[in-house]
Amino acid sequence: xxxxxxxxxxxxxxxxxxxxxxxxxxxxxxxxxxxxxxxxxxxxxxxxxxxxxxxxxxxxxxxxxxxxxxxxxxxxxxxxxxxxxxxxxxxxxxxxxxxxxxxxxxxxxxxxxxxxxxx
Numbered sequence: 001x002x003x004x005x006x007x008x009x010x011x012x013x014x015x016x017x018x019x020x021x022x023x024x025x026x027x028x029x030x031x032x033x034x035x036x037x038x039x040x041x042x043x044x045x046x047x048x049x050x051x052x053x054x055x056x057x058x059x060x061x062x063x064x065x066x067x068x069x070x071x072x073x074x075x076x077x078x079x080x081x082x083x084x085x086x087x088x089x090x091x092x093x094x095x096x097x098x099x100x101x102x103x104x105x106x107x108x109x110x111x112x113x114x115x116x117x118x119x
Contacts, residue, residue: 019050031072
């Protein structure tokens with residue numbers, strides 16, 4: 001079975017770690033390509049390629065000001081990805097709570113004073 005192209009949908013696009021880094025960097029504010037290159041330490045052609053994929057699937061939007069392009073995240077397009085991953089977040093939160101409870105029970109058992117037999 002062939003693998004889906006990374007440009008086919010949001011889920012495939014965010015599977016690439018550098019694209020997630022770009023989305024993280026763009027989350028607080030609109031930024032030009034040069035700022036992304038400097039902040040993430042990636043080559044400009046690589047950043048442009050990743051931005052093109054994110055733009056094609058709608059995860060980022062672009063605004064042109066003269067020759068400069070400013071990119072920003074598209075929160076509405078990211079929402080389905082967030083909603084889907086939230087289900088797993090709830091699962092792991094429950095799992096971690098159970099682990100914490102077991103560790104605390106074990107710690108309480110270990111701290112109980114031991115009874116000594118009297119002769």
